[in-house]
Amino acid sequence: MISRKKTKTINIGTVAIGGNNPIAVQSMTKTFTSNVAETVKQIKRLEEAGCQIVRCAVPDTESAYAIDKIKKKIRLPLVADIHFDYKLAIIAAEMGADKLRINPGNIGSLEKIKAVVSAAKERGIPIRVGVNSGSLEKKYKHPTAKALVESALSNVRILEKLGFYNIIVAVKSTSVPVTIEAYRLLSQKVDYPLHIGVTESGIPKIGTIKSSVGIGALLAEGIGNTLRVSLTGDPVEEVRVGYEILKALELVKKGVTIISCPTCGRCKTQMEKVVSEIERKTRDIIKPLKIAIMGCEVNGPGEAKDADVGLAGGNGSGLIFVKGKIVKKVPESRMTSALLEEIRRLI
Amino acid sequence: MISRKKTKTINIGTVAIGGNNPIAVQSMTKTFTSNVAETVKQIKRLEEAGCQIVRCAVPDTESAYAIDKIKKKIRLPLVADIHFDYKLAIIAAEMGADKLRINPGNIGSLEKIKAVVSAAKERGIPIRVGVNSGSLEKKYKHPTAKALVESALSNVRILEKLGFYNIIVAVKSTSVPVTIEAYRLLSQKVDYPLHIGVTESGIPKIGTIKSSVGIGALLAEGIGNTLRVSLTGDPVEEVRVGYEILKALELVKKGVTIISCPTCGRCKTQMEKVVSEIERKTRDIIKPLKIAIMGCEVNGPGEAKDADVGLAGGNGSGLIFVKGKIVKKVPESRMTSALLEEIRRLI
Numbered sequence: 001m002i003s004r005k006k007t008k009t010i011n012i013g014t015v016a017i018g019g020n021n022p023i024a025v026q027s028m029t030k031t032f033t034s035n036v037a038e039t040v041k042q043i044k045r046l047e048e049a050g051c052q053i054v055r056c057a058v059p060d061t062e063s064a065y066a067i068d069k070i071k072k073k074i075r076l077p078l079v080a081d082i083h084f085d086y087k088l089a090i091i092a093a094e095m096g097a098d099k100l101r102i103n104p105g106n107i108g109s110l111e112k113i114k115a116v117v118s119a120a121k122e123r124g125i126p127i128r129v130g131v132n133s134g135s136l137e138k139k140y141k142h143p144t145a146k147a148l149v150e151s152a153l154s155n156v157r158i159l160e161k162l163g164f165y166n167i168i169v170a171v172k173s174t175s176v177p178v179t180i181e182a183y184r185l186l187s188q189k190v191d192y193p194l195h196i197g198v199t200e201s202g203i204p205k206i207g208t209i210k211s212s213v214g215i216g217a218l219l220a221e222g223i224g225n226t227l228r229v230s231l232t233g234d235p236v237e238e239v240r241v242g243y244e245i246l247k248a249l250e251l252v253k254k255g256v257t258i259i260s261c262p263t264c265g266r267c268k269t270q271m272e273k274v275v276s277e278i279e280r281k282t283r284d285i286i287k288p289l290k291i292a293i294m295g296c297e298v299n300g301p302g303e304a305k306d307a308d309v310g311l312a313g314g315n316g317s318g319l320i321f322v323k324g325k326i327v328k329k330v331p332e333s334r335m336t337s338a339l340l341e342e343i344r345r346l347i
Numbered sequence: 348m349i350s351r352k353k354t355k356t357i358n359i360g361t362v363a364i365g366g367n368n369p370i371a372v373q374s375m376t377k378t379f380t381s382n383v384a385e386t387v388k389q390i391k392r393l394e395e396a397g398c399q400i401v402r403c404a405v406p407d408t409e410s411a412y413a414i415d416k417i418k419k420k421i422r423l424p425l426v427a428d429i430h431f432d433y434k435l436a437i438i439a440a441e442m443g444a445d446k447l448r449i450n451p452g453n454i455g456s457l458e459k460i461k462a463v464v465s466a467a468k469e470r471g472i473p474i475r476v477g478v479n480s481g482s483l484e485k486k487y488k489h490p491t492a493k494a495l496v497e498s499a500l501s502n503v504r505i506l507e508k509l510g511f512y513n514i515i516v517a518v519k520s521t522s523v524p525v526t527i528e529a530y531r532l533l534s535q536k537v538d539y540p541l542h543i544g545v546t547e548s549g550i551p552k553i554g555t556i557k558s559s560v561g562i563g564a565l566l567a568e569g570i571g572n573t574l575r576v577s578l579t580g581d582p583v584e585e586v587r588v589g590y591e592i593l594k595a596l597e598l599v600k601k602g603v604t605i606i607s608c609p610t611c612g613r614c615k616t617q618m619e620k621v622v623s624e625i626e627r628k629t630r631d632i633i634k635p636l637k638i639a640i641m642g643c644e645v646n647g648p649g650e651a652k653d654a655d656v657g658l659a660g661g662n663g664s665g666l667i668f669v670k671g672k673i674v675k676k677v678p679e680s681r682m683t684s685a686l687l688e689e690i691r692r693l694i
Binding site: 002028029030031032033034039056057058059063081083084103106132133134135136142143174175176177180199200202203205206208209210212213214215216217219220221230231232233235238241244245248249250258259260261262263264265266267271272275276279292294296298299300301302303306 | 349375376377378379380381403404406428430431450453479480481482489490521522523524527547549550553555557559560561562563564567568577578579580582585588591592595596597605606607608609610611612613614618623626639641643645647648649650653
């Protein structure tokens with residue numbers, strides 16, 4: 001339903017982003033990249049959670065050389081995240097990084113950028129121009145949306161002048177409205193794929209909401225080709241939230257979607273218990289499945305009918321729906337088991 | 348920064364919505380409304396959490412008559428949520444409800460709507476036309492965005508023909524894209540305030556994301572005048588999430604905002620521990636305060652400078668910033684206490 005902004009397609013290892021490709025979910029390791037064993041372990045956990053692209057910080061030579069060793073043990077495309085020292089970008093490219101992220105705010109002179117571009121060209125890997133509110137070039141007094149976009153565009157133009165078009169762009173701010181405004185502006189100016197996210201959005205409890213609002217608003221306007229949720233916490237949670245944002249917008253159809261009523265003064269059954277038990281027991285299902293668990297006769301029958309499987313609870317009993325038809329009426333004590341039975345039958 | 352769609356102002360008891368009024372956060376009780384003591388207790392908890400308008404289901408005469416008793420013990424405006432039986436709406440109005448929510452899908456004939464309108468007119472209270480994907484009139488085969496809007500508009504026109512303009516409208520779907528599309532359409536057609544939300548969005552873990560995406564996307568486009576996050580769980584959590592959505596979009600400025608980096612292979616300090624401790628110890632602060640807690644030299648100094656108070660961690664030590672200036676350098680063991688000290692000084 002959402003009409004997506006057309007962009008070029010760019011390949012990050014085996015993952016294509018932009019064009020008509022699905023929106024790729026990425027994350028970043030929080031281990032020392034030079035600690036190959038720990039980094040590989042974290043990447044495997046991320047991969048299991050559905051992460052499609054992983055980024056590692058490359059703050060020193062040891063980390064840059066570790067990329068080769070990490071790459072040999074993982075399947076995900078690996079992005080080298082470079083700040084300050086352009087030489088690390090060159091080593092990272094030689095070590096097999098699938099993409100380089102450079103920060104225009106701190107990468108230095110044109111000569112240095114030229115050297116990075118040569119390395120990327122030689123390997124055929126893309127560069128992400130990743131502007132960030134916290135590290136914008138000093139000439140910009142404040143990280144406004146306009147400033148973030150101007151910084152990104154001037155760096156994109158430098159790459160283009162060097163004959164390099166294998167580009168992804170990001171303009172992240174810690175402020176959600178600034179992030180939204182910046183990407184809206186940017187998407188009108190370039191047709192490169194955009195990597196979207198709200199930077200440094202905080203602990204999961206709050207960062208999940210900031211990221212869902214910021215990334216969600218952009219995706220709802222058709223903007224964004226790959227996303228990263230940035231949370232202070234386990235990166236696996238970043239991937240989970242990323243997928244839930246895509247699922248909310250129906251941009252990915254995978255696994256169970258539970259429609260469940262908030263309950264109110266009409267609800268005469270223990271719906272919350274039923275919902276949490278069903279959620280726990282169905283969260284590993286991969287097949288797309290819509291389950292409605294409703295507490296009364298207001299929206300219950302309608303939603304239950306509209307779902308693949310549904311339960312419309314009433315006074316001491318519940319109606320079980322499958323593909324729009326009532327299949328049985330069960331007492332309250334058997335609602336969860338009867339619903340699970342129908343779910344198992346469908347998958 | 349977000350340009351908001353202009354609407355009429357409508358008063359719900361002492362709370363004005365629409366026009367230039369702030370976006371009001373509402374919730375709904377999950378107790379039996381006829382159980383006055385429990386309902387009042389829950390409303391008090393909601394009020395403490397910042398809820399501005401509360402809604403109670405009115406499924407029977409006992410609940411309708413309870414409104415008067417509940418109203419005497421609370422300060423929040425109370426909305427009576429009516430389905431099926433228009434007579435309950437009339438009693439609710441007589442009992443002092445500050446707004447009536449009726450559902451066009453099940454309220455019945457024109458005669459019945461007329462009676463409800465008379466009761467609302469007499470008391471000077473608004474009516475919300477609250478369409479919902481699960482209970483759309485049967486003539487619509489599927490709850491598409493267009494169908495939801497058509498149902499809402501035809502009911503709004505009925506009220507208008509009866510000379511009633513004290514209206515709020517909602518077109519909630521369980522589908523986030525349908526919800527977004529429906530409100531986009533609706534906001535072009537009416538200038539009444541819109542009550543927004545994603546209906547039956549599920550358990551907090553997932554419903555928080557669905558609601559943040561749906562409500563956030565609409566607010567980011569300037570649509571929406573009051574919101575309700577619908578979660579299967581404690582209604583206090585609905586209010587918390589509602590405020591976090593508004594805070595994310597900077598539509599409300601209250602309390603602490605923590606900018607904290609996700610950490611990565613550059614981070615040599617235990618940032619996650621610092622962040623969660625600071626969050627825990629500052630969550631009751633009411634004054635707007637931006638705190639940046641950052642793990643390295645990439646975005647650390649920039650974000651720390653831009654915040655009211657900031658910490659840029661490095662290798663075994665941290666720089667403390669206040670209003671853009673470095674005030675001290677502390678060893679890792681004292682980072683949390685030094686930051687808290689500056690926060691206390693500021694509030």
